[in-house]
Amino acid sequence: AQPGAPAPVAAPMRELDWGQINFLHTTDTHGWLGGHLQEAQYSADWGDYISFTEHMRRKADEKGVDLLVIDTGDRVEGNGLYDSSDPKGKYTYDIFREQSIDALCTGNHELYLADTVAREHSITVPNFKKNYIASNLDYIEPETGNQIPQAQRYTKFKTKNQGYNVVALGFIFDFDRNANNSVVQLVEDTLKEEWFQKAIREKPDLFLVIGHVGLRMKEFEQIFKVIRDENWYTPIAFFGGHAHVRDTRKFDDQAFAIASGRYFETIGWMSIDGIKKKNKGDVSAEASVSFKRRYIDNNLLGLYHHSGLNETTFPTEHGRNVTKMIAKARNALDLDYTYGCAPQDLWVNRAEYPSNTSIFTWLEKEVIPQSIVREERANQSRMAILNTGAIRFDIFAGAFTKDSTFLISPFTSKFNYIPDVPFAVASKVLQLLNSGGPVFSSSLDAKYLTIPEQFVPGFSPSERSVTEEPLVRILESESQKPLSGEQEPDLVGGYTTKDDLGEDGDDAIHSPIKFYQVPNCVESRIAFPEEGDPETVDLIFIDYVQPWIIPALKFSGGDYSNDDVEVYVDRTLTDVIEAWVKENWSENC
Numbered sequence: 384a385q386p387g388a389p390a391p392v393a394a395p396m397r398e399l400d401w402g403q404i405n406f407l408h409t410t411d412t413h414g415w416l417g418g419h420l421q422e423a424q425y426s427a428d429w430g431d432y433i434s435f436t437e438h439m440r441r442k443a444d445e446k447g448v449d450l451l452v453i454d455t456g457d458r459v460e461g462n463g464l465y466d467s468s469d470p471k472g473k474y475t476y477d478i479f480r481e482q483s484i485d486a487l488c489t490g491n492h493e494l495y496l497a498d499t500v501a502r503e504h505s506i507t508v509p510n511f512k513k514n515y516i517a518s519n520l521d522y523i524e525p526e527t528g529n530q531i532p533q534a535q536r537y538t539k540f541k542t543k544n545q546g547y548n549v550v551a552l553g554f555i556f557d558f559d560r561n562a563n564n565s566v567v568q569l570v571e572d573t574l575k576e577e578w579f580q581k582a583i584r585e586k587p588d589l590f591l592v593i594g595h596v597g598l599r600m601k602e603f604e605q606i607f608k609v610i611r612d613e614n615w616y617t618p619i620a621f622f623g624g625h626a627h628v629r630d631t632r633k634f635d636d637q638a639f640a641i642a643s644g645r646y647f648e649t650i651g652w653m654s655i656d657g658i659k660k661k662n663k664g665d666v667s668a669e670a671s672v673s674f675k676r677r678y679i680d681n682n683l684l685g686l687y688h689h690s691g692l693n694e695t696t697f698p699t700e701h702g703r704n705v706t707k708m709i710a711k712a713r714n715a716l717d718l719d720y721t722y723g724c725a726p727q728d729l730w731v732n733r734a735e736y737p738s739n740t741s742i743f744t745w746l747e748k749e750v751i752p753q754s755i756v757r758e759e760r761a762n763q764s765r766m767a768i769l770n771t772g773a774i775r776f777d778i779f780a781g782a783f784t785k786d787s788t789f790l791i792s793p794f795t796s797k798f799n800y801i802p803d804v805p806f807a808v809a810s811k812v813l814q815l816l817n818s819g820g821p822v823f824s825s826s827l828d829a830k831y832l833t834i835p836e837q838f839v840p841g842f843s844p845s846e847r848s849v850t851e852e853p854l855v856r857i858l859e860s861e862s863q864k865p866l867s868g869e870q871e872p873d874l875v876g877g878y879t880t881k882d883d884l885g886e887d888g889d890d891a892i893h894s895p896i897k898f899y900q901v902p903n904c905v906e907s908r909i910a911f912p913e914e915g916d917p918e919t920v921d922l923i924f925i926d927y928v929q930p931w932i933i934p935a936l937k938f939s940g941g942d943y944s945n946d947d948v949e950v951y952v953d954r955t956l957t958d959v960i961e962a963w964v965k966e967n968w969s970e971n972c
């Protein structure tokens with residue numbers, strides 16, 4: 384863990400079930416390679432994960448089974464360690480590559496900006512040359528304009544100890560907001576490609592499908608159907624992500640998918656037993672395969688527990704060096720530099736919106752009205768719209784650092800506007816954005832305005848749970864009691880996941896709490912007349928929302944196009960929040 388990270392307290396634990404093939408999985412780490420410095424439950428860093436993996440690989444060798452390490456993308460955007468350097472990722476690409484990863488793919492965050500796409504192609508792909516898979520993603524070479532696969536379309540390999548033949552595929556969901564030096568092929572079309580049809584006829588012992596794909600999205604289902612039609616009994620292991628939740632989905636008795644949360648809070652564990660090795664010429668034969676899963680809270684006590692080691696025996700030399708690399712990078716970037724002192728916790732979805740503890744209420748009532756102004760139009764009534772997905776993380780009471788600004792909002796989106804929109808038209812926009820529906824084309828689903836945890840309708844994050852109190856404070860104030868005798872233990876708050884395999888997936892047994900739905904967008908009304916409505920307003924919006932604003936305006940009776948849009952404030956939300964905190968929370972903690 385990083386210097387200054389809070390120490391975790393032991394919780395009652397569920398063990399890892401080992402099988403013939405075992406997997407460790409990360410996804411949506413978004414640059415959190417230093418771990419969580421304000422939450423003890425997730426405070427282990429990438430160096431600790433490297434130590435853990437080395438121990439688990441040794442254990443696998445001792446047992447004569449296999450262990451594969453997977454990452455399913457969105458490694459960038461969301462943490463000062465990645466976002467605050469120039470160029471972005473100056474340190475994180477080198478830190479990330481220290482882990483030995485058997486299969487990895489691209490997420491949508493590696494594709495939003497042309498620079499990020501190019502860095503992925505020139506740094507991460509060669510760093511993991513043999514193991515990077517891009518089944519439906521191409522890169523446009525700047526020198527030639529040629530469209531080439533971002534990486535190999537699929538891999539074939541034999542596992543080290545059990546000698547299983549594996550065919551591995553690596554997808555990104557049908558993403559269409561990618562920069563124009565990348566091309567995402569629809570999954571449905573990729574499945575018809577000749578190479579794919581060949582891959583699914585390789586008759587391996589196991590198909591490994593990794594993807595930056597939410598488990599409840601259509602893409603994994605499409606892939607499952609096509610592989611299964613050709614291979615009636617071959618086990619298929621899916622590793623997904625994107626929705627930022629812990630989840631396991633059963634496709635059939637021999638095909639399961641796991642998603643391992645977000646922000647390096649979770650290390651996913653999947654194990655498979657009962658795989659039948661095919662002899663040459665064998666057709667697929669029915670087998671009784673069992674899949675197990677565990678969501679490991681990423682903290683040192685848990686990692687000691689699962690590796691059977693302790694503070695002294697756990698850190699490997701390699702792991703220790705990577706922990707030092709991270710600390711050095713954090714220092715070089717001055718990430719602990721304090722801009723101010725947050726007087727209270729402000730939650731993304733652990734508090735109701737609107738409320739005094741909602742981060743969106745704070746932005747809507749304080750930050751936006753006080754910060755989003757264009758001098759020459761300061762007296763013009765204005766409405767400013769922010770999508771809730773623009774906010775990625777909570778604010779904890781206490782020191783608000785340079786790092787905090789990027790944890791909350793890493794994006795480079797700025798503020799645009801359309802001047803002098805009739806109020807009668809502008810006032811209908813927010814409601815349309817929040818209700819979604821047929822106003823927007825299918826590729827413009829309004830759910831992509833909100834936080835990823837709400838992407839799946841009816842899949843309430845309240846089932847996914849976290850503590851009402853920041854974990855650090857709970858851990859400081861309460862000692863843990865063992866799970867024995869009559870006494871109910873005082874459980875640490877944390878994830879209490881329900882998935883297709885039941886309610887026993889999390890390694891640490893936690894007390895659950897409530898999550899709340901947040902709207903797709905929030906709106907501030909600024910410089911409005913004291914009485915009555917203005918005739919016209921400047922309609923301001925963060926630029927990510929623009930593709931939804933234009934159809935919403937059209938539906939409301941305003942015939943606007945992208946040509947009517949101008950820059951309102953040439954600053955990112957990150958810049959805006961930083962300036963506001965310096966001005967308003969300037970006292971020392």
Ligand SMILES: Nc1ccn([C@@H]2O[C@H](COP(=O)(O)O)[C@@H](O)[C@H]2O)c(=O)n1
Pocket residue numbers: 411457491492495625626627770771772773774794795796830831832833834835927
């Ligand atoms: N410039 C951006 C980019 C993304 N968002 C929000 O993030 C969501 C995607 O998050 P994942 O980590 O799951 O990829 C997206 O749907 C937006 O809500 C944004 O606000 N601005």
